[in-house]
Amino acid sequence: MKSLRNDYYNPFFSHIYVEKAVQDHPRTLRILRRFPEATIILIDHYKDVFCRRGQNFALQQQSQNLILGAKEGNLIYRGAPVCQSFGNEHFYYTSCIMNCVYDCEYCYLKGMYPSANMVVFVNLEDFFHEISMHLKEHAMYLCISYDTDLMAVEPLTDYVREWISFAKAVSNPERLKIEIRTKSADCRFWQGHAPLSGIVYAFTLSPQAVIDACEHKTPSLGRRLASAGEAIRHGFPVRLCFDPMIYCKDWEIQYDEMLRQVFAEIHPDQIQDVSVGTFRVSQDYLKKMRKNNPHSAVVQFPYENDGGVYHYSRELTTRMEGFLLDLLKKELPAEKIFLWKNNQ
Amino acid sequence: MTANCQQYNFRTFDKRGRLLLKRSCINRNMIYIVTAIYAEAHPLIIRFQLKKEPSHTRFQVFLNEEASICLIISGTGMIPVAAAVSSICTEYGAGGRNLAEHLQGDFLLNVGVCGQIRGCGQSQSGGQAWQTDMIPEKEAHSSESVCRIGQVLLCNKIRELATGRTFYPDILYRHCFEEAPILTGPVPYHKTSQIETGEEDFCLYDMEASAIYQAGAYYFGPHQMGFLKVISDEGQPGNVTPQQVEHLIAHNVETLSDYIESLQLIARREYQDDPLFQGRSGEVLERLCLDLHCSSTMSRSLRQHIRYCILAGVDYGSVLDEMYREEKLPCRDKREGKQCFEELKKRLL
Numbered sequence: 001m002k003s004l005r006n007d008y009y010n011p012f013f014s015h016i017y018v019e020k021a022v023q024d025h026p027r028t029l030r031i032l033r034r035f036p037e038a039t040i041i042l043i044d045h046y047k048d049v050f051c052r053r054g055q056n057f058a059l060q061q062q063s064q065n066l067i068l069g070a071k072e073g074n075l076i077y078r079g080a081p082v083c084q085s086f087g088n089e090h091f092y093y094t095s096c097i098m099n100c101v102y103d104c105e106y107c108y109l110k111g112m113y114p115s116a117n118m119v120v121f122v123n124l125e126d127f128f129h130e131i132s133m134h135l136k137e138h139a140m141y142l143c144i145s146y147d148t149d150l151m152a153v154e155p156l157t158d159y160v161r162e163w164i165s166f167a168k169a170v171s172n173p174e175r176l177k178i179e180i181r182t183k184s185a186d187c188r189f190w191q192g193h194a195p196l197s198g199i200v201y202a203f204t205l206s207p208q209a210v211i212d213a214c215e216h217k218t219p220s221l222g223r224r225l226a227s228a229g230e231a232i233r234h235g236f237p238v239r240l241c242f243d244p245m246i247y248c249k250d251w252e253i254q255y256d257e258m259l260r261q262v263f264a265e266i267h268p269d270q271i272q273d274v275s276v277g278t279f280r281v282s283q284d285y286l287k288k289m290r291k292n293n294p295h296s297a298v299v300q301f302p303y304e305n306d307g308g309v310y311h312y313s314r315e316l317t318t319r320m321e322g323f324l325l326d327l328l329k330k331e332l333p334a335e336k337i338f339l340w341k342n343n344q
Numbered sequence: 345m346t347a348n349c350q351q352y353n354f355r356t357f358d359k360r361g362r363l364l365l366k367r368s369c370i371n372r373n374m375i376y377i378v379t380a381i382y383a384e385a386h387p388l389i390i391r392f393q394l395k396k397e398p399s400h401t402r403f404q405v406f407l408n409e410e411a412s413i414c415l416i417i418s419g420t421g422m423i424p425v426a427a428a429v430s431s432i433c434t435e436y437g438a439g440g441r442n443l444a445e446h447l448q449g450d451f452l453l454n455v456g457v458c459g460q461i462r463g464c465g466q467s468q469s470g471g472q473a474w475q476t477d478m479i480p481e482k483e484a485h486s487s488e489s490v491c492r493i494g495q496v497l498l499c500n501k502i503r504e505l506a507t508g509r510t511f512y513p514d515i516l517y518r519h520c521f522e523e524a525p526i527l528t529g530p531v532p533y534h535k536t537s538q539i540e541t542g543e544e545d546f547c548l549y550d551m552e553a554s555a556i557y558q559a560g561a562y563y564f565g566p567h568q569m570g571f572l573k574v575i576s577d578e579g580q581p582g583n584v585t586p587q588q589v590e591h592l593i594a595h596n597v598e599t600l601s602d603y604i605e606s607l608q609l610i611a612r613r614e615y616q617d618d619p620l621f622q623g624r625s626g627e628v629l630e631r632l633c634l635d636l637h638c639s640s641t642m643s644r645s646l647r648q649h650i651r652y653c654i655l656a657g658v659d660y661g662s663v664l665d666e667m668y669r670e671e672k673l674p675c676r677d678k679r680e681g682k683q684c685f686e687e688l689k690k691r692l693l
Contacts, residue, residue, distance in 0.1 A: 008517050008610055015500065015515060039523055041501050041512070042545075049512050054565030056448060059614070063516040247693075249656065294620075297655035302648040302689070316693065 009063040015039045017049045019069040027122035028068050034156055050115045057292045060116035061103050071121040075130045079143065082309060084243065084275045084340045088141030088177065096121050096159060097148035102183060103216035105296040106244060109147060111285025120157060128166045139175040151182035154189060167198055181241065185219035185227040195235040200272055202239040203228045205262065207254035210246045214298050221258060225265040232270045239272050243340060244279035245320050246298055247312060252323060259327050268331040277340030278320050280311040373449035373611035375604055376438055377415040378429060380552050383586035384456045385417050387594040391601050403428045412608060422530065422555035429559035439563035449615035451607050452560045452569045455600060457576035457589050458526065458550040459533040460491060491575055496596050499571035501525035503546060504554035511557040514567035517610060519603060526573060528554035535579030548573055572600060620654050635674035637681035646685065649692055663691045
C-alpha cells in the first residue's frame with residue numbers, strides 16, 4: 001500500500017453504545033432511528049466505555065461515537081466558581097448530555113472527561129424530578145448546556161424541546177430560570193418553537209480569527225449572529241457571552257471588529273444581558289489538555305496559576321476585559337454587563 | 345532502517361550493571377502481532393518477510409524492523425498469551441516507557457482463528473468501509489447476515505467468560521471487515537457446550553482475546569488494539585487441522601496485510617515526533633536557560649513561553665536578538681536572570 005485517503009476515520013457516530021437497561025427506551029429508539037447505518041453495541045454501563053483507561057481524546061474526537069445510557073445518583077450540581085452566575089443566588093447546572101460535537105481547542109471538557117465520545121442520558125424524567133424537588137425549596141438558576149451544546153444536537157435529540165415542555169409545565173415557573181448556552185446557528189429552531197421568558201439562549205461569540213484558529217466545526221461568527229438575530233425577532237430572550245476571551249497577537253483589533261459585527265446585526269436594547277470573562281481553567285484540566293493537544297497555541301499559552309486555576313496574567317486580564325467592557329458600555333447599560341470575577 | 349526508526353535510550357541496567365533491555369533501537373509506529381499458534385502466523389511471516397529472532401527462547405518472535413512489524417507466537421490460552429504480550433511489549437518498549445509517554449503510533453493486533461457460536465456480523469457504516477486506495481470496497485451487509493467459515497471479523501466487544509468482564513477496543517478507522525462481539529473462554533468451544541451469553545448477540549468464541557486486551561492495556565490505549573478473527577469452525581475444533589488454519593489465514597492474508605499497512609500509514613501521518621524543540625529552537629532554549637541562570641521552575645516556564653511563541657507564530661528570535669544586542673542577556677546571576685525573564689515575558693506577549 002502506497003497511499004491513504006484523507007478520510008480514514010470512521011464517520012461521526014458510526015458506533016453507538018447502548019446500555020442494555022435503556023435499549024428499549026423511547027428516546028433511545030428515537031435517536032437510533034436517526035442512525036440506521038450505525039453499529040450498535042450493547043453495554044452494561046456507560047462508564048464501561050466512557051471511562052476506559054488510556055483513551056485518546058483527540059483521536060476519538062475525529063471519529064466521535066455515541067453512548068446512550070441512564071444517569072444515576074446526583075443529577076444537579078452547584079455551579080462551579082469559574083462560571084458566571086449572573087447574580088443568581090441558587091446557581092446550578094446539569095448534564096443530560098456529556099461532551100460536544102464541536103471541537104474547541106480551549107474547551108475544559110478536553111481536560112475533564114476521559115473520552116471524547118458523547119454520552120446522552122435518556123432518563124430526562126429523573127432530571128426533571130430532581131429539579132422539581134429543588135424548586136419546592138428555592139428558586140433555581142439552572143444551566144443545562146455547559147458540558148455539551150444542546151442546541152447543536154437538537155436535530156438528533158430533541159432535548160431542548162423537552163426542556164421547554166418541562167419548564168412550561170412546572171408548577172412554579174417563576175422560580176426556574178434556565179440558560180442554554182450554544183455556539184450553534186440553526187435558525188430553523190426559532191420558527192418551530194415558542195419563546196418562554198424563563199429560558200434564555202446564550203450565544204458564545206468569538207472573533208472570527210479565534211473561531212478559525214480554535215473553535216473547529218463551529219458555525220462562523222456571522223452565522224451565530226444571524227441565528228441570535230432570528231431568535232430575537234421571534235421573541236426569545238438572548239444573552240451574548242464574550243466568554244472566554246482568547247488572547248491572540250492582535251486581540252484588540254479582533255475584538256473591536258467582532259463587536260462592530262455584533263451591533264450591526266443586533267440592537268443592544270434587544271439583548272437581555274452580556275457576559276465577559278477571559279479564559280480560565282482548573283490546573284488539573286489544563287494539565288490533561290496540554291498533554292492531549294501539544295500543538296495547540298491556546299492550550300500551550302503560558303498561563304499563570306492562581307489557587308489551582310490557570311488564567312492570563314493579572315495585567316493582561318485587566319487589559320483584555322477592560323478593553324471589551326469599555327466598548328460594551330458604549331452600547332449597553334452597566335447592569336446588563338456581567339464580568340466574571342475571581343471572587344464570585 | 346526507515347525514517348521512522350529512531351534511537352531511544354531504552355537501555356536499562358540492573359544493580360550489577362547487566363543490560364536488562366536488549367534492544368536500544370526501537371521503531372516508532374510498530375505493529376505487534378500476536379497469534380496463538382504457528383499456523384496462524386506462518387502466512388504473515390511469509391507476507392511481511394519476518395525473520396526469527398534467535399535470542400528469544402520462551403516464545404517464538406519474528407521481526408522485520410524495516411517494516412516495523414513484530415510477531416509473537418504465544419501458545420493457546422489466556423495465560424500464555426498474556427505472558428507473551430507482556431514479554432514482547434516490555435522488551436521492545438511498546439507504547440512508550442510508561443503510559444504517560446504513550447507512543448501512540450504503536451498498535452497491538454491479534455490475528456487468529458475462532459469458533460462461530462451463531463450467525464453474526466455487523467456491517468460497518470453502511471458498507472462505506474475502506475477508503476484506502478488499494479483495498480476493494482466491501483459490499484453492504486445487513487446486520488443479520490450470516491458469517492461463513494473463512495470470513496474475517498473485527499471484534500468490537502470482548503467478553504471474558506470466566507469473569508464476565510467486557511472490553512471495548514476503539515474502532516476509529518475505516519476498515520473492510522464485518523464487526524462482531526467475541527467471547528473468550530478457557531476451553532475450546534464445542535457445539536454441545538452450554539454457554540451463557542445473556543441477551544447479547546455474541547457469535548464468536550476464542551481463547552485469547554480478553555487476555556490480550558487486558559495485558560495490552562498496560563501498554564496501549566483502546567484505540568491501539570485490534571482483534572481480527574477468522575472463523576474456522578462452528579464448534580468442532582477437533583476437526584480443524586493446523587494445515588486448515590494456515591490455509592484460512594493465507595486465504596485472507598492480502599486483506600489482513602492491507603489493514604496492517606493502512607494502520608502503519610495512519611500512524612505515520614498521525615504520530616510524528618514533537619518538532620518544537622528539535623534543531624535550532626532546542627539549542628536556543630538550552631542557551632537561554634543558561635544565560636538566564638534558570639532554576640528548574642523558571643526553565644519550565646521559559647519552555648512554555650517559547651513553545652507558545654512557536655505555535656502562535658510569535659517571532660521570539662527577534663526579541664531575543666534585541667535583548668542580546670542591548671546586553672540584557674546573558675545575565676550575570678540568578679537575580680538578574682529573574683528580572684530579565686520578567687522583561688522577556690512582557691516583550692513576547
